[in-house]
Amino acid sequence: STLFPYTTLFRSVLLESHYREHWPVSRYAEQLGLSTERLNRMVRNETGQNAQSLIHTRLAREACRRLVHVAAPVSRLAFDLGFQDPAYFCRFFKRHTGLGPREYRTRTLERLAGC
Numbered sequence: 001s002t003l004f005p006y007t008t009l010f011r012s013v014l015l016e017s018h019y020r021e022h023w024p025v026s027r028y029a030e031q032l033g034l035s036t037e038r039l040n041r042m043v044r045n046e047t048g049q050n051a052q053s054l055i056h057t058r059l060a061r062e063a064c065r066r067l068v069h070v071a072a073p074v075s076r077l078a079f080d081l082g083f084q085d086p087a088y089f090c091r092f093f094k095r096h097t098g099l100g101p102r103e104y105r106t107r108t109l110e111r112l113a114g115c
Contacts, residue, residue, distance in 0.1 A: 006032055007046045010039065011054070019058045020082040025051045060096035063089075067105040068112070074101045 014028050028051060029039040036051075043051045059081060066077050078089035093101045 006034065006039070007042050010043065010051070015055060015058055019055055019062070020080075022082045023055075025055070028055075056092075056096060060093065063093055063101070064097065064104065064108075067101055068108050074105075077101070 009032060010028060014031055018028075025039065026036045029036045032039060034042075040050045040052075043049065043054055047054060049057070063077065063081055066072075066080070067074070070077060072080075074090070075086040078086040081089065083089035083092070090100055093099075093104070097104055099107065
């Protein structure tokens with residue numbers, strides 16, 4: 001489909017390079033020479049999600065990875081992921097995973113250790 005190159009560029013190049021910078025969808029669209037509405041339509045047609053949801057999903061996935069593999073305080077990981085406020089990061093994370101970051105880390109590490 002003609003949508004494929006744009007959604008691939010968005011997901012594989014732009015999103016992977018800039019999700020920690022918390023770009024608005026309009027900036028991604030501008031980089032691709034598209035309107036925000038067109039980018040959202042293309043992404044939704046291919047993924048079932050709008051562009052903002054895709055960005056948040058990627059950010060939450062990286063947060064999960066870092067919580068398990070990086071032994072740093074949650075506040076440090078929040079800043080590393082572009083959040084200015086660790087409390088906002090905790091709310092964002094809980095909204096996307098159902099658990100707070102500390103609880104997610106504890107449960108996942110216990111599960112991996114076979115507890």
